[in-house]
Amino acid sequence: MIMLDVKNLNKKFPHFQLSDVSFQLPQGYIMGFIGLNGAGKTTTIKSILNLISVDSGEIRIMGKSMNEHEVELKQTVGYAFGNVDFYTRSKIKTLTNVFKTFYDNWNEESYRHYIQKFKLIEDKKIAELSTGMKVKYSLVLALSHGAKLLILDEPTSGLDPAARDDLLDVFRELVQGGEISILFSTHITSDLEKCADYITYIHDGRIINSAEKEDFVDRYRLINGRVEDLDHIKDRLISYKVNSFGFTGLILTENFTPSAAFKTAIPNLEEIMIYYSKKEAAHV
């Protein structure tokens, strides 16, 4: 089943626009939503959650239109925004008592289970929690109202490597049963190498590629060659860098014909993002 279906979202701000943003997340999987600063990740996430109104497009969750079934669907969606602090002077238990009144299917047993699992102390104030604990608390709330779709904006930013690793393990555990799906945005690509099944890449408000992780990188090749041979292939490269050893460029696999003049390698996610961000040749 398709858990989240984002169809042709368009949203225009004065200096930025989302253009025909579309992608699908199947149930039981983790999708990493990547893009550079200002690429449109948060705007897309807010559009999915109806926190901003779009100019056109449609969101379907478990086959149902978000516009027509928002109240019902929000019961099954858990979301967390990194770096946002609400009610910081309240204790965890006070905030939980307010939060649970919004949800019909609040499950106190699950809540207790996850509070213990994540070693959260209910008497602590939100302001006293570390960044990692805040993310975990958001997850506890989402999981305790039976959310089947978790939408997390930069959940790992601000975490140290150990806390990040810990959280990524939690994500993997959560989807193991095949019921829960996770969409999380990040620009830390190593998170995705470890944890994502699918990757969706947004650049300047447009989806460049959305696919299973292996297929995603397989769509591209990094090419090395001599500067003298650059002219033969320049027009087909997404971008390139020149240095004293020659050039390195990124190309769509379908646009590359193997040749003795060029060496190729499969790029990693970071390299793909870097080459897309380069409009002109740069010396390195």
Ligand SMILES: Nc1ncnc2c1ncn2[C@@H]1O[C@H](COP(=O)(O)OP(=O)(O)OP(=O)(O)O)[C@@H](O)[C@H]1O
């Ligand atoms: N309410 C708004 N009014 C006008 N412009 C906005 C508004 N919200 C966002 N933008 C612009 O939309 C663009 C995309 O912002 P967005 O926060 O979606 O990017 P992002 O990919 O989440 O970036 P980051 O990784 O830095 O969080 C930015 O240029 C931002 O200034």
